[in-house]
Amino acid sequence: MSELYAWLGGKPLFLWTDMLIWLLVAVIVLGVSYTRRRPHLLEPWHRVAKSRLAMGSLVVLLVYVVIGLLDSLHYRPALEQSDQSEEVHYAVEALTALDWMVGGLRESGEKSYSAPLATHLYVREMVGESGGEVRRDYPRLKSGGAHLQNPQQRAADLVENSIVGGAKGLLLWLGIALLLVLLLTRKRQQISPRRWVVEVARGETATPWRTILLVTAVVSLLLMAAIQVGVKYHILGTDKVGQDVFYQAVKSIRTGLVIGTLTTLIMLPFAILLGIMAGYFRGWIDDMIQYTYTTLNSIPGVLLIAAAILMIHVYIDTNAALFETTEERADLRLLFLCIILGVTSWTGLCRLLRGETLKLREMDYITAAHAFGVKNIRIIIRHILPNVMHVVLISVVLDFSGLVLAEAVLSYVGVGVDPTMYSWGNMINGARLEMAREPVVWWTLLASFLFMFTMVLAANLFSDVVREAFDPRVHKGE
Amino acid sequence: MLDKPPLLKISNLQTWFSTREGAARAVDGISLEIMQGEIFALLGESGCGKSITALSIMQLLPEVPLARLRGEILLDGESLLDLPEQKMRGVRGGHIAMIFQEPMTSLNPVLSVGDQVGEVLRHHSGLRGEAQRRRVVELLDDVGLPDPEQKIDTYPHQLSGGMKQRVMIAIALAGEPDLLIADEPTTALDVTIQAQILELLRRLQRERGMAILLITHDLGVVAEMADRVAVMYAGQLIEQAPRRPFFSSPGHPYTRRLFDAIPDAGKRHQPLSMLRGAVPVLTQEFHGCRFRNRCDYGWELCGELSPEWLSAQEGQQVRCHLFNPQFAERGSRVAESSGTEPVVERGQQEGDGSGLLQVRGLRVHFPIRKGFFHRTVGSVQAVDGLDLSIGRGRTVALVGESGCGKTTVGKAIMRLLEATDGTISFDGVNLSKLQGGALRELRSDFQMIFQDPYASMNPRMMVADIIGEGMDALLGQAPSPEGRRQKIGELLEQVGLTAEMASRYPHEFSGGQRQRIAIARALAVNPRLIICDEPTSALDVSVQAQILNLLRGLQQQQNLSYLFITHNLSVVSWFAQEVAVMYLGKVVEYGTVDEVMTAPRHPYTQALLSAVPTIDRETQREVIRLEGDQGSPINPPSGCPFHPRCPQAMERCSSELPDSRQISETHSASCLLVTNG
């Protein structure tokens, strides 16, 4: 095994949140293949698929998800080997597949602040002239625009690079579009590719392919241009220690996604089990569950979170030996944040499910099942659970963006993720001081805001459509 | 009268909705005229477009994309379709008012009754303050709400269904409309309440000279109320006639079938006539007659040429080729054949009648709990001392008004509810003592069919799994998946469906088909007793006939016993052998169908029977009006529970609880007026 790692030049690192994320992916894949075979489950998704808004925002979300997933494959690169020792040593700092792909961004460190797309540092430093004089000036950056002979050429170079990047983006998009045409027209043989293209261009297809392709075009153009320019410049500047802000913002995507999804994954079993039990069995079980969540609800969530984070902090400090890498420490804290957020937020869904179950248990088909002597557990699994799933789904998609925002707030207050972890909350927290500087360093805040805003907006638009598509009250007649 | 211009004139109204499958022709070319002060009934089965016609007149169409809204609606010569929304608001309420089927949902729960009536008054006549309040009281009094002075400050949830419908009518009257559109105004109400509301509507029409467009599916209500009748089918009018010719000689084949499908005592020994097939889907383009696929008299021409509006006798108009003088010869042949259904003599072996189920002194009280520690503060006495017995292969009907405890009786027998007291013995085994496994073993012997075919099936399960559920739970694992599938296929065929339907989901079926699936589900475990809780009351008459025929056929094949819970008395006389009439948790009269239906002895039964609207108006019957509503089962009246409403109540009725008195061997009633003998 270790030979293999040595040969690969790195050793995989299995973080808790990584494993859970991939577990979630597996669950979703299974769920999709299960749903595909059941027309009545597919029906609301068809409604979602017909909405231009939903499909457009889904494309944006998918880009985020792909980045997040790439960022959830951690490994520890092998260190340069000293000639004598046989044993391979691995770095303390873990990298991810994403880092491997955009390596240029990560390594291009500067000394300190630099503005977006700048060629010089944002702060004056002592610069040694060739003549031996020393004076304070803005020094050239080490990597941002370093390839330019003369900083004056910057504008022309930027334009040129954006055009090249844009062209690459266009190619990428054409590739995607071609693939789509091939796939879709092969699936539905009766339609010729040309006819389909015409229909898409006119926006006549049932699934809004035109919107999907337009959004994809915008995204791929932006993406490729950003990469093209990004390896030569710091698109969004650098921070205090000279790290690329664009890279930080991209790395923060994973943190946001983890918080938004794992929290619900953790809370779901509680909420579903307790909610259904309370509604189905009534009596003292109901009383106990109700009292529990009423009590939990009346403790301020921030208090619980702060206490739990402090506890985990103490634990990590006293057991430092357990963690070989910084990522593992930060990851444990992230996981705990998810758990504690889940514990404080299951009550809402639980209450909803209790109400829904109360309604369902009076339905005639439940009575009929009782008349057949069907056991309670079977009734719950076969009759109640499938019929409350839409409530669960709606609440999960609605909660997602709220949780992403909650992370930002908590990190800002200092009880969020580990300070070494890339996250929008930490970026905002850092920006607090930068905004007070003279001259103002505004790009960190802008970067985190842009990235977070895009994701939350896309998620909200998508979840609105999902909610409408699954709400039984809206589609009674069908 | 006919030379006066009509109050409302609709010509060639078309209201099409655009759906995914294409344009749904909900209303497709309707023309009719309503005269000043007449009651015009629009009759039709669910989904035929009655309500959309009404909503088109009111311009209150649901917010879905319209594919087409054409034609002309003239009210007093003014075209409503061209009126801007702002003017239309004045017409609504002021000239045309509407009341709906569901009084529970059409009143605003957070406004008092007085506010809701007052709002309309202010809008239409600008009345305010004291004058407005006086007028509201007048209106409430006019619609027969008891003590209007007090009721004006109550909220909808404090009123019963009948009272809410009265308030709705008061709101409708507040704008002094010329035309009242009543969309199934009594469908959600009990017969005795229905009789009150119908009488109220008739009185208001007489006193105010108001025209009423009465939308209903109930031929009985039409017979009681209408001056003229129009029948709607698949978006079109297919027959229109004054009441008398309509009932004495219905013209269109569909209308005739409808008449034949109504169960009554006279048809006891023959199966009910059924319409085969189903209503055509409205998204297709029609060629020829829309009734063609179900019509017994049709011929090639009907499939090619749409029939015209043809005149028959006495102002009757029919949309059917048979009435075309060209085909007079065919027409007369049909006229002769009508009414001569092949009378299939019913096998008189109605089971040996030996006792299968015995219920003695059944009591079901639901505790009312309040407060933090759920103290019991009282109880709903839903069933209070009930005796019943059902013989093998026989049907006992349990009738009574909503809330009298019928369903509770059924569920208690099924042991789905714990009985507070009493014994239930099934084939000699005392069910009320059985628990757990022993009870589960017996469960396959008795099963239940529910009222609402939409709520009685898990929408997320396939038909095969729905039917298989009981088999799996009660009969043990099926020998093989193949055997199971075969059994399910057989069951589906037994109830008139096909085996391939097993892999479909409930939402793909109509109400009648779903009810068949529910019957198959019950039959799957080979029960001996089936409790049918209003199995047909959510269905149209023609579909009801199919289900009733099916149930009777199964009874004869498998010697099943039924406890048939219903409020529909005409079904009872066709279907049952014995009847138990329930009032406030007690059986007040019990006997064979003939005894109870023809010679009722209990004043409640008498009133109930007299309140049922009947088709043959020749036998003029006196409706015994019952005041008020059934009391509350939380604190039932002392003495005879019926005494607050009983027209023959005496002094001692309020203190003395009448016991069950035997009238004949099979007939008994609990009334102090009845003497043993």
Ligand SMILES: Nc1ncnc2c1ncn2[C@@H]1O[C@H](COP(=O)(O)OP(=O)(O)OP(=O)(O)O)[C@@H](O)[C@H]1O
């Ligand atoms: N679980 C329950 N808890 C408390 N009260 C109940 C419960 N179930 C029924 N009741 C009350 O018991 C009475 C009888 O109810 P039941 O459902 O048996 O009437 P029903 O005759 O079947 O009426 P319907 O014709 O409307 O179906 C009603 O007053 C009802 O409100």
Ligand code: SF4
């Ligand atoms: S036109 Fe033909 S098919 Fe239509 S109702 Fe008359 S006879 Fe039947």
Ligand code: SF4
């Ligand atoms: S006992 Fe009295 S109140 Fe009751 S039904 Fe008979 S006459 Fe009426």
Ligand SMILES: [Mg+2]
């Ligand atoms: Mg009932």
